[in-house]
Amino acid sequence: METVKLNNGVEMPVIGLGTFKANDPDECEQGVVDALEVGYRMIDTAQSYGNEEYIGKALKRSGVKRADIFLTTKVWFRNFENARASVEESMRRLGTDYLDLVLLHWPFGNTYAAYRDLEKMLKEGSVRAIGVSNFNPDRLIDIIEYNEVVPAVDQIETNLAAQQLEAHEWLVKYGVQHEGYSPFGRGRMDGIYDNPVLVSIAEKYNKTPRQITLKYQLQCGVVIIPKSVHKARIIENLDLFDFSLDSGDMAALKGLDRNAPMTGTPQNPETVIRSLYW
Ligand SMILES: NC(=O)c1ccc[n+]([C@@H]2O[C@H](COP(=O)([O-])OP(=O)(O)OC[C@H]3O[C@@H](n4cnc5c(N)ncnc54)[C@H](OP(=O)(O)O)[C@@H]3O)[C@@H](O)[C@H]2O)c1
Secondary structure, eight states, X not given: OOEEEOTTSOEEESBOEEOTTOOSHHHHHHHHHHHHXXXXXXXXXXXXXXXXXXXXXXXXXHOOOGGGXXXXXXXXXXXXXXXXXXXXXXXXXXXXXXXSEEEESSSOSXXXXXXXXXXXXXXXXXXXXXXXXXXXXXXXXXXXXXXSSOOSEEEEEOBTTBOOHHHHXXXXXXXXXXXXXXXXXXXXXXXXXGOHHHHHHHHHHTOOHHHHHHHHHHHTTOEEOOBOSOHHHHHHHHOOSSOOOOHHHHHHHHTTOOOOOXXXXXXXXXHHHHHHHO
16 A cells, blocks of 8 residues: 655555445445455545444454554544543544544634644544545634644545645645545535546546546645445555556546535535534
């Protein structure tokens, strides 16, 4: 498994399994077991996904050593006043005594209190890296300036329709790893997989359009976490390491950006915040 070195020296796999909406206990557990069996070494979850317990069971069942797995969870913003207790509860559900990466899920509520708790846990060693999610560059720079530890990761929606090219530049500048979520637009990128540019590149490399979108993101320096609970798709989404896109194809794929994320505050701040608070 290829890895990237985070700003604190911790190695993070470049691809992991997403688990948002993997809420059927058996399906989620089996999906994680399958992913570990076929070579995934990173699992992404969050308190708000409600599946940490199923993932904990899968980790145990898989037989893969805990030390070989990179496990990420996220603190829900309503728990930011008590982030430590909340992370400890996640560890209990996941059946682990440490986490590889803990993220503040959204830049809402008392982010400062929560981040200070994470900084303490990092120093104590129960968490190997800390970071943020859904932080646009202004919020990211604020958290960097206001605190001691520079976040290791910012996990933001990134896919062909929302390539986050400007945000990526800021992340590189501040040494924060860009981790992309919803690499397929969670099935909502209407028509993109029929796009003639994407289809012809896929044919050229004898890959599927989805594999091309994932490979494009990897070559842009983005860590990816495609979600599936189906073994054939889990395998397809990992089968990315026997080819490289050339510079002409990279440029053509960059041209598909619509700068249109489904989530994130700049597009519709009121809607996003209200949907989470109420
Ligand atoms: N930080 C955040 O706020 C945030 C927000 C959203 C997501 N995330 C993380 O990012 C992960 C990925 O994002 P996502 O779950 O939103 O969406 P995604 O990975 O872009 O898309 C997942 C959807 O694509 C389907 N799919 C996966 N592989 C496929 C394939 N090879 N062929 C056809 N369909 C395929 C899945 O179906 P099946 O499962 O039925 O195969 C599922 O419906 C999440 O699971 C979560 O871990 C984080």
